[in-house]
Amino acid sequence: MKNIIGNINKAFDNRVRLGIMSVLMVNEYADFTTLKQVLGVTDGNIASHMKALEKKGYVKVEKSFIDRKPNTRYSTTKAGREDFKKHIEAIEKLLNQNHKKT
Amino acid sequence: MKNIIGNINKAFDNRVRLGIMSVLMVNEYADFTTLKQVLGVTDGNIASHMKALEKKGYVKVEKSFIDRKPNTRYSTTKAGREDFKKHIEAIEKLLNQNHKKT
Numbered sequence: 001m002k003n004i005i006g007n008i009n010k011a012f013d014n015r016v017r018l019g020i021m022s023v024l025m026v027n028e029y030a031d032f033t034t035l036k037q038v039l040g041v042t043d044g045n046i047a048s049h050m051k052a053l054e055k056k057g058y059v060k061v062e063k064s065f066i067d068r069k070p071n072t073r074y075s076t077t078k079a080g081r082e083d084f085k086k087h088i089e090a091i092e093k094l095l096n097q098n099h100k101k102t
Numbered sequence: 103m104k105n106i107i108g109n110i111n112k113a114f115d116n117r118v119r120l121g122i123m124s125v126l127m128v129n130e131y132a133d134f135t136t137l138k139q140v141l142g143v144t145d146g147n148i149a150s151h152m153k154a155l156e157k158k159g160y161v162k163v164e165k166s167f168i169d170r171k172p173n174t175r176y177s178t179t180k181a182g183r184e185d186f187k188k189h190i191e192a193i194e195k196l197l198n199q200n201h202k203k204t
Contacts, residue, residue, distance in 0.1 A: 003140070004124070004125075004141065005118065005120065008117040008120070010117070013117045014115060015112070018193070019107040022197065022199060023106075038105070039106065039107055040105035094120060095120075097124060
């Protein structure tokens with residue numbers, strides 16, 4: 001019997017990570033504050049998810065100063081983009097088997 | 103700024119729960135063994151997710167004997183079906199904003 005959730009990537013298996021990657025897939029960059037507002041989560045929450053995604057090589061972090069204020073912005077890597085697309089396909093495939101019968 | 107992951111239901115926010123509900127949405131019942139095989143997870147893993155879904159009122163558990171052997175089978179409730187549909191819509195909406203720009 002085929003494992004129907006085998007292709008779902010654990011690194012993206014959480015709504016905050018789904019949200020982060022969805023934003024980074026359609027924006028070249030997104031900074032910390034924007035992500036926090038758009039996802040409605042705390043500093044600590046985003047920081048921990050970003051650290052995990054960075055560790056997996058799915059996200060790049062750039063630190064700079066804008067008007068002498070520290071700015072942290074994120075972008076997705078090629079690997080992040082490719083693996084997130086596979087993750088989305090796996091979720092859509094799983095969910096589409098729903099639509100066939102309901 | 104709108105919270106783009108606000109409608110994603112934490113109770114379903116995990117690939118095993120996504121898999122469980124997907125199976126139960128297109129099958130009147132599914133027993134423990136079938137779910138374990140189809141999802142490729144351990145007994146303990148399924149049992150804990152089922153307990154959580156049952157506690158939320160999203161899944162019903164029926165225990166019976168088949169050929170004198172104990173059988174546990176699951177089905178989704180009306181609330182489970184309705185909320186999972188909303189969850190799927192929220193995920194598809196989040197992911198579709200991806201397709202517009204990539």
